[in-house]
Amino acid sequence: MSTLTGTGHLARLILRRDRIVLPLWVLLLTVLPVSYAGSFLALFPTDAERTAYATGTARNPSVVALLGPVYGDSVGALTAQRGGFLQVIVGLAALLTVVRHTRAEEEAGRRELLGATVLGRYAGLTAALLVTYAASLLLGLLTAAGLAATGLPAAGSLAYGLSAALVGVVFATVGGLAAQLTATAGGARGIAVGALGVAFALRLVGDTSDHGWSSWLSPLGWAPRIRAYAGERWWVLALPVALTVLLAVATYPVSVRRDLGAGVLPSRPGPARAGRMLSGPFGLAWRLHRGQLLGWSMGFGLLGLVLGGAAEAAGRSVAGNAALAQVMARLGGASGLAEAYLGASLGLAGLAAAGYGIQAALRMRSEEAAGRVEPLLATGVHRSAWLASHLVFALLGPVVVLALAGLTTGLTYGLSVGDVPGQLPRMLGAGLAQVPAAWVLAGLAVLLYGLLPRFTATAWAVLAVVVLLGQLGAVLELSQWLLDLSPFTHTPQVLRAGWSATPLLTLTALAGVLCAAGFASFRRRDTPVG
Template sequence: MSRYFAGTGDLLRLALRRDRIQLPLWIIGLTLVQTATASSISGLYATEKDRIAAQTSAADNPASLVFSGLVSGASEGATAMTQSLLLVLAAAALMSTLAVVRHTRQNEELGRSELIGSTAVGRHAALTAGLLLAVLANVVLAVVSALGLASAGLPPGSSFAAGAAIGAVGVSFAGVAAVTAQIWESSRAANGAAAAVLGVAFMLRAVGDVAGRTTDGGLRVESAWPSWFSPIGWGQQIRPYDQDRWWVLALSLAAFVVQVGVAFALTRVRDVGMGMRAVSPRPPEAAPALLSPTGLAWFLHRGSLAGWAVGVSVMSFAFGVVGDEINDLIGDSERTAEIIQQLGGTGSLLDAYLSATIGLMGLAVAGFAVQSLNRMRHEETSGGLETVLSAATSRFSWLTGHLVVTLAGVTVLMLLTGISAAVGYGLATGDMGAEFGSLVAAALVRLPAVLVLAAFAVLTFGSLPRLAIGLPWAAFALCLLISQIGSTLDLPQVVMDISPFSHVPGLPGGDFTVGPLLVLLVITAVLTAAGTALFRRRDLALQ
C-alpha cells in the first residue's frame, strides 16, 4: 500500500513552494476581513440595545438572511458573525478548491504529472499532496482567524469555534475538488464543477435560512432542513459566540473522508491525463467557423458560458422570488434606513434589495469575464497560441477573438440577470411587468463596471504575463470585499472608489447619470488598447 503514496512528502514540499505567495495572501486577507468586522462592531453598535435592534431586523429580513446568513443572538461576536462569517466560509471553500485542482488536474493537463510519474512516485501521491496542502492551509486559516477574532476582544473559546467552522468548510470543499479533478479532463472544467457545487451549497443554505423560524424574541433564526444539506450551512450551524456546537464539525469531516475515498478509488481506475467523464469524439474535419480566431474562441468558451448562464439565471430568479417578501418589511421600522444603507440602494427597501442583488450578480459576471480572459494565458502556456500564430493569424486578431466572445458573453449574462430576476419577482407577485424594465436596465447599467475588470485582465496579460491570472483575480476579490463589507466597516470613500461598481447608478431606485458610465467605458478602452499594444510587442512567455 505504501507504494501508492511514495514521494508524497516531496510533492507536498513542491506544492508549498509553488503556493508560498498565493495561500498566505488568502489567509491574511480572510483574517483581516474577520478581524476588521469584529473590531468595528463596538463602533457601529455602541450599546446592546443597538445590537438587538440590528439583529432582530436582520432575522426578519430575507435579503439579510440570503447574503449574511444566520442570526444567533445579539452579542458582539454573534453580530460580527452575522456580518462576515458567510463571506469568509465561501471564500475558504473557493481557496481550497482552487488549490486542490491546481496541484492535481492542472498538473496532468500541462503534462507535469506524466514527467513526475516517470520517477519513483506513487499513484496517489499527487492527490494526497494536494489534499494535505489544502488541509494545512485551512488549519492555519482556522488558527489565525481565531487569534485575530480573540485579539479584537471576543471570547477565545468561541473565537476558536469560529475558526474551526471556517477551516472545516474549507476542508470539506477540498474533498469536493478532489472528486471533480478525477471526473473532468481539464482544470477549468474541474474548477467549474467545484464552483457549481459551491453555488448549490450556497443556495441550499439560503433557502433553509429564509424558510427558517425566529426564536428568542427574534434574536435567533432556526434554519429549515435544506441548510443541513449544505457544507456552508454546516459552518453556520456551529453558531460561534452563541451555542458553539462543536459536534457539527463531524459533518464536514465525514463528508471529506467520503469524498477522499471516492477520489482515491477513481484515481486507481483512470489513466493519467484522462478524466472519468467520457469525452465525445470530434468530427474528422473542423467546422468552417473554427477557421477564424473568433470562431475558435467561441468553441473554447461556449461550455463555460453555458454553465455560467445557468448559474446566473438560477441565482437571479431566486433573488427575484425573495424580493416579494421585502414588501412586508416596508413600514415605520427604526432600522429601515440602516438596512437600506447596508443593502447599497436608495429609495424604498424593495428597490434597495433589488439594487443590491443585481449588483452582486454583476460582480459574479465580472468573475466570468476574468475567467474567460484567463483562457488566453492558458493557451499561451500550453503551446496552443504558438501553434495558432504559426499560421496566417496575427496576435491582434487572436486577441480580438477572445475579447469579442467575452464581451458578448458578459452582455448576455447581464441580460439574463435582469430578465431572470424580473421573471422571479413577477411570478412571486403575480405581475410580470412590475419590475421588468427597471431590472433589465439595472443589470445593463452595471455592464461598464464589469468591462473595467475585463480590461484590467487584458492589460495584465499584455504587460505582466506571469501575473496574468493572479492579479485580475486579486482585483476581483478586492471589488467583492469593498462591495460586501465596505459600508459595514465604514471604509473611506477613496477606498470605496477603487471598485468600478461603486460608480454605477444604484438602479432601481437611484438616479441615472450617464457621466460615470462614460468614464468607465473610456477607462475600459484605454486599458484594453494598452494591453493589446503591449501583447503585440512582447515575447511569448510559456511559463
C-alpha cells in the same frame, strides 16, 4: 521508495506557483466576516435593534435561502449568519485549487514529466490536498482570531472559524476525487462545482422548509448547525471530518489504478469532422467559454431571484435604524431602503461579474501556457483575431450575467411590490450600470496578459483590493482618495433620480484604452512566454 516520496517538494512548488492567488483568497475570506462583525457592532448598538433585525431576517425565506438560518440576536450570531454564503466561496476556492494542481497538471503533461523522477505515486495528490487543507485551516484560525479581536466570544469565534475551515477541507477532497473521474480539468471542475451546487441546494431546501432534515445531508448545512455564538455544538465538527476521511479513502486507490491522463469515467469521442463553428478563432473561443458562461449565467439568474425576493423584508428589518439606512444609501443609493438594499446587492454582483471578466480574459494565458496558441498562430489565424475572440467573452460575458441578474431581480421585486413593468427596466439598468467598472478590471487583465504575462495573477490581487474597499470603505469611512481607486466607486447610483452617465462613459473609455494597450503589447511580444 515511499508512496509519499517528494510530497514536500511538490507542496513547495504549489506554494511558489500560488504565491499570489492563495494568500489573496485566504486574506479576503478572513477579512470579510471580521468586517461584518465590526459593522453589526456599529450599526446595532442596542438589543432592541438587533432583535428587530434578527426577527426580520429569520422570517424572510429568501435571506435564509442565501445565507442560512440565524440562531439568536447577538452580534456574533448575526455575523455567523451574514458570513454563511462566504463558506460556499471557501469550498469553491478549495476545490478549484486542488483541481488546478492535480488534473490540470496531468492534462498539461507536467505530471508525467514529474512522475519520471523519484516521486511516490501518492505524492501529487497528497501535496495538493495538504496545501489546500493548510490554507483552509489557516483561514479558519485567522478568522477566529479576527472575530475574537472585535470583542466577540472566543468560543463562538473558534467555532465559526473551524466551520469555515472544514468546509474548505471537505470540498478540497471533493476536488481531489473529481480529478480522478474525468480526463479533463474542465470536466473535473464541473463535477466538483456540481457537488458544491447540490450541497447548497440541500442546505437551501432544508433551511427554508418546516423539517430541515435535508440540511443535515450537506456539509454547507453542518456549518451553521455548529451554532457559533449560540451555544456551540462541537460534536457537529466530527461530521465534516468523517466525510473527509471517507472521500479520501475513495480517492487514493482510484488515483493509482487508473491510467495516467485518463479518468475513471470514459471519455466521449468527438465527431469525425469539426463543425463550421470551429473553422475560425471565434468558434473555438465559443467552445472554450460556453460552459463557463452558462454556469455564471445560471448563478447570476438565481442570485437575482433571491435578491429581489428579499428586498422588501430587508428594507423593513432596518427601517428603524438610521445609521444602517445611511450606510446602505451610500453603498447602493435609492429613495427607499429596499431599493438601497438592491443597489448595494447589485453592486456586489458587479464585483462578481468583474471576476468573470478577469477569468475569461486570463483564459488566453492558460491556453498559451498549455502550448495551444503557437500552433494556431502558425496557421492563417491573425494575432488580433485570436485575441479578439477571447476578448468578446471577457467584455460581453459581464453584460450577459449582469443583465440576467437585473432582470430576475426586477421580476421578483416587481412581483413583491405589484409593479413588474416599472421595476423590471429599472433593475435591468441598475445591473447594467455595473458593467463599465467590470470592464476596467477585465481590461487590466488583458493589458497584463499582453504586456506582462507572467504577472497576470495580479489582476486577481487588484480585484481583491477593490472588494475590500467596497466592503469596508463606507462602513469605516475611509478617505475618499482610497475609495476612488476602485472603479466601482465611480458607478452612478442609477436607482436615484438625477444620476449622470458621464462616469459610465469615462469608465468605458478607460477600459477601451487598457484593452487597446493589451492588443498592442501582445502583437509585439513573443509567444509563448513562460
